[in-house]
Amino acid sequence: MESRAVLTIALLGHPVGHSLSPRIHNAAFGALGLPGHFVACDVLPERLETALAGLVALGFRGANVTIPHKEAVLPHLSDLSPAARAIGAVNTLVIDNGRISGHNTDHIGFLESLAPHRESLVGKRAVVLGAGGAARGVVHALQTGLRLAEILVLSRRPSQAQNLIDGVPGARTAPYEDRDEAARQADLVINTTPVGMLPRGAESPVSPAAFRAGQIAYDLIYNPARTTFLEHARREGAEAIGGLPMLVGQAAASFQLWTGREMPRQAVHRALEPVAP
Ligand code: NAP
Numbered sequence: 001m002e003s004r005a006v007l008t009i010a011l012l013g014h015p016v017g018h019s020l021s022p023r024i025h026n027a028a029f030g031a032l033g034l035p036g037h038f039v040a041c042d043v044l045p046e047r048l049e050t051a052l053a054g055l056v057a058l059g060f061r062g063a064n065v066t067i068p069h070k071e072a073v074l075p076h077l078s079d080l081s082p083a084a085r086a087i088g089a090v091n092t093l094v095i096d097n098g099r100i101s102g103h104n105t106d107h108i109g110f111l112e113s114l115a116p117h118r119e120s121l122v123g124k125r126a127v128v129l130g131a132g133g134a135a136r137g138v139v140h141a142l143q144t145g146l147r148l149a150e151i152l153v154l155s156r157r158p159s160q161a162q163n164l165i166d167g168v169p170g171a172r173t174a175p176y177e178d179r180d181e182a183a184r185q186a187d188l189v190i191n192t193t194p195v196g197m198l199p200r201g202a203e204s205p206v207s208p209a210a211f212r213a214g215q216i217a218y219d220l221i222y223n224p225a226r227t228t229f230l231e232h233a234r235r236e237g238a239e240a241i242g243g244l245p246m247l248v249g250q251a252a253a254s255f256q257l258w259t260g261r262e263m264p265r266q267a268v269h270r271a272l273e274p275v276a277p
Helices: 021-032 045-057 082-087 106-113 133-145 158-165 176-185 228-235 244-259 265-272
Strands: 007-013 036-042 062-065 092-096 099-103 125-129 150-154 171-173 188-191 216-219 239-241
Touching (some): 007 021, 007 244, 021 036, 021 244, 045 092, 062 244, 106 244, 125 133, 125 176, 133 158, 150 176, 228 239, 244 265
Parallel strands (some): 125 188, 150 171, 216 239
Antiparallel strands (some): 062 092
8 A cells, every 4th residue: 555645435324324433544644744644435236336336446544334235245356354344334435446345343443432331241141133134243242251140132023133142152942022031130230222212212122121330331323422222221220331332333343444643533433523422
């Protein structure tokens, strides 16, 4: 990579209008004085392959990949990082000499945001609500980064949850209808479903009875910053963590892959201030 080459990065998703990633990465480029820019591209599923060829042809440095392309992109890549292979989903592409490699940094951001709780979670139980792309990264992080006694995955489609936990030691599934009770018995309750995301911010995947003091409630949703899930958890005495720290953590790991530079976190947090609580 030439040191003064302009680094152009895309976000490939559908839709992408809500994304904070352009704000994060453009603030980082600006603060470092690096010639680069990040542009959100709304790509229909049937245009994904053409869009990837376009990135290579136009000399893009890489991309972030989001809903609904995180798994669909896999067959089009030259190689995969070990974590992306284990997770079965990609959120970051790096383009070198016309070859596209796939990486996953979601699990890095998730684990980083739980670092202060790493010791207190040893031997404890986690409940994961939802079994989609983000849940795959979360379960990988829980399995490889924390020494939990149990990981319980609940999804409205039982086969999706079963698929996710296949081969994960210490993980099992439970019926989605039992989610309030399962969550109440857990020490760490993680919402990976989009239930509660704007514009349906009043919704929550569980009732307030799912929470108690001493728990950690973690919502991957960052829009709104304070979801109903987190408000209920807080009211019942649980500690609440929203999706913004994970978002910034995964962005920092992706930024490093594209630029070889550490993301300037303060500048990024300043750029997000209107969003962050
Ligand atoms: P996804 O692949 O579409 O998976 C969503 C999961 O939630 C699936 O298991 C889905 O089940 C389930 N679900 C959807 N609607 C539901 C409903 N009404 N009731 C119950 N379950 C429902 O999406 P994803 O990529 O995993 O993203 C999920 C959420 O995480 C989004 O809100 C996204 O913004 C957030 N996220 C945040 C970060 C971060 O850095 N903070 C990173 C990644 C994702 P079905 O398959 O049956 O629909």
